[in-house]
Amino acid sequence: MSHLNSKIWCAVRSLSVAVAAVALLLAPSAHAAVPGITGTSFSLNAGVGYSSQPDGVLIYSWGYGCATGFTPVFRPTAVAGAVCPTMQLPGPTLIVTEGQSFTVNLTNSLPAAAGNTSIVFPGLTLVSTSGGTAGLLTAEAAPGGMVTYTVSAPVGTAGTHSYYSGTQADLQIEMGLFGAVVVLPATIPSTCTATEPGRVDYRLAPAAYNHALTCYDREYLTQWSEIDPKIHRQVEDQLKLIASCPTTAGLQFSCPTRLDVVTEPYHPVYFLINGRSMPDDMDANYAPNYPNQPYNANPHMHPGELILLRVIGQGHWQHPFHEHGNHVRILGRDGHLLVSQTNASLLAGRMEFNTDTTPGQAFDGIFYWSGKGLGWDIFGHTPGNTGNPPCHPDANGYYTTHSSPAALIPTYDTSGLMISGAPNYYEWCADHDVPLEANPVGQVGGGGPMTLPDPLIVTNGLWYNGTPYLGPDAVGRSRGPSPLPPGAALQNPPPESGIAFMWHSHNEREITTSDVFPGGMLQMMLVDPYVWNIDETL
């Protein structure tokens, strides 16, 4: 916002940041998981609704939802408040199991002028259709009509897939007719961990594929798409015109009956993750203020946890999804695991810090953050300090249950307080006690390489916990008598005191909402200390 004078700058910049601020004040710990519906029979509806954008604009859209009368079974069960409206953006995430078949009954509730609609399931096997009318790619549901698809997820299709309209796709997908299919592996490798004691399991399964190197601890699904509002406006305007056309004999000769929408040149100005723009994507799943956009994008993790990223490109464009904090090991594309050609027990997918989202393509990847190799103690431990926990390296150098003596896995009571376990579980022991700061501050010792800047010459971020360190213990000790600096820790106060990383499109224009920065394809990922229980239900 360099173009504005300082007062206006302040107002405008804080406008968008502030939207995030209030959103998170309303729901201070909105996490994500992979919410969806499961079963072997789904009744979906293609309907009309509005997409809410953080600049206040409501955009006329079409989307899949749950048909009236259909009672979906929600997963994960721990995520409360689940709803499946008759139209949502993206459509309901369908959770099915490898080797099984499922049916989808689709009702076309779009305006008659929109014509037929349908669903295709790329990568899965269409066994049969019934009740529809013939279409180019698949059987279609006529306006007011229905079609039934019987689909199988054959062995070898575990992973993340998309589904979307196979009818006039340039318009119907742009309008919002897309969703995700998660195929759970039929067989779970025996080495994958069951739920650890004291921790609620938010996973759909312990592994992404039937392969021991695809075990994971948490998972997040993101679907990346764009909106060109001119297209949506044309549709809405033409439908109004059609609806208002006189029916009097002799006057209706010029009335259109079908949409005639110009979709090119394509000029999107809204850039969405799971149907929401930042900061709306940081609100909770099923937040009531987004009646048609139930899914969020707000990843959290503890150090060392293996995070399964399920990512789908759903729009027109590719987006370079940049994960701050570490690389992602690509597991597979479109449900095909990439393994070494000389040893199928080992992985062959690339490691990337920018994972391209490509229209019509899904990938699965594993991310983790551990602080390994920083060269200083992220917990601000000081040798000999009272209460300084030990760090015994396991074979990988971390303080875990494999250490000797073993670290205790953190456990939590029902209110989320840690009741036992190592607060520095999964610490990178090579940096244990290694100081960052040249001079002692509070109860964090000196002798390190750095003198930190005068707090008055810097500006603090909303997610900055006020210190370089991780966790409320380190934040408290390193501040000494000083309060947290102004502006810091508004979104990340003690006792969370995590460290935040931006996950965003690195075609940076796409982290705007229309002309406003910040917005668009932007999430804030938080690495939380183990003393903070990550509750995905909130």
Add this chain to the structure above:
Amino acid sequence: MRKSLQVWLPTVLVCLLAAVASAQAGYQGGGSFHVQCPTATVRHPGSTATGGTGTVVTPHPELAEAPYTGPQIRTATKDPTGAHTFTPALTFADNGGAIKCQEISGGDGMMTEADGNQTFMFAFGPLSGLGLIRNGLPGTLFANDFNLPYTAATFNNGLANPNSDGTDPSSATAPGANGAITDPAAIMNTGVLNGSIPAPLMAFDEDDEFFLTLSNVGMIMRPDLFEQHTVHFHGYPNASSFYDGVPDASIAINIGGSFTYYYLAPDAGTYFWHCHVTPPEHLQMGMVGQLFVRPRQNRVPSGNSLYNASVLQQNDLRTSCYPALPATTTQPGPDILCSAPLPAANNGVTQGTDASGNLFKYVYNDGDGSTRYDIDVPIQIHGFDPNFHFVGMTFNPEGFADMKDKYFLLNGRSYPDTVGVAGGPADVLGQLAGASNPEPTTHAITTTDTDSLSRASQPLPTLITLSASGGPVSATCPAAPCGQRAALRIADLDVQEYQTLSSIGIPMQLVGFNAKLLRDQAGNNMYVTTNSITLGGGESLDVILDSTGVPPGTYFLYTPQLDHLSNDAENFGGLMTEVVVTP
């Protein structure tokens, strides 16, 4: 209702906090510049006593690297100043490395497009290694070199330097042209309008400690702004958020302040860096730079087995790719993101030296010599939207929604300026013949700024010259004649669209992607031989061009996105450069 509440309540809050902060700054004297570059640390104490046990690998980290012979376990009971004691002692796996420093300004500057248009930038400029940067070289220095005084005759704003000893400011080798500028007045006298595209080049070695000081000198062309700046080290694995440069997750540097970023050099590879404040604006406006980390394998002594050096890296848990696969109840699984698993087989290759007696250079710790190269070619792909830059210079609101790049840049230059080497070959239209710009000795393109002073704005040509017989016999060429190999370290910082670069005549071998060697977990190299690569914004990769067996001549790297072969209104130029193969 929801929207308006969200807008106004926190706006008041945030602006109130800003007002409080600035009031405090007023009575406490505000910020100050402060440059940090120690010559000894507890990790690299050199000859300074730090107690404990074991031998320090690098005897002089302030001025030289040490050979890599595997990690040495060492303890320390005090820091190099002796002021702080550690009980119990700290333990280090000492792999060598040194202390490197660099200083940059965050401010503004002007550059010259290939069609002659002068373009305003938000930009970083060098405040150390000025001579190196001006010659297209990395400005990263050993601590001792960094801490020498800057003694060139004048500062960049034309004022006399009181420390002048007559040093030529364009020298890449004179210490006085490259020492850091640390005096606050000198920082302003040099840093204002000092910005360049690409931003100052950085390169250091695995296991180094890197101290990077950013001093925010403000933007004299935009006195209405109080923009903060940061450095985002893009791709740093297992980053801390404090040094990650995202202003929302950390701190951002106000005008008049300095912040020293501290990085223990991560795994070898091609990374890059940029400001992370309002990225769609600050990146489009030019705050984008290149950075690469050289592998430990470069420090393996001549004659030593590269495979064995790879095995030694398994003794350092940071770079170890094992233990067992997969996890069991008694054994953790492997690091799923470990950088360089052992090659599938030991090919017996040993470290060698080139004709000048220098140790071979590698892009990665490959253990098999397959990423050896002769010439570093950092290439930054970028795009400028002249409308956005013009609006940004003229105190008006820039729009994001209609951003459209019209200049397509390799290292801040479009063709034919990409091959703009004084005395170099003329382009196909002969346009460079007799040109006075770029500078005859440094090859930097200069731009006359609004204060009528000329500054080096685009120091890096991308003309690549390879001798088809000038390379050494090595793992990739068992018998002479061997051609030279160029490592194209390509990073795309475009903020608007994907970019493709094609090679006509010389195949590209893609060996690294996003600062990771392309190798599967079983040790098989997954290199890709191709004639084109495509990158989105924020992506990097490593391509080797091997001139072995290539007939002498001029070859082209250019984009097959044909509308990007233009310089705004000129239907000519754009994302293109030349590779000259000599016999």
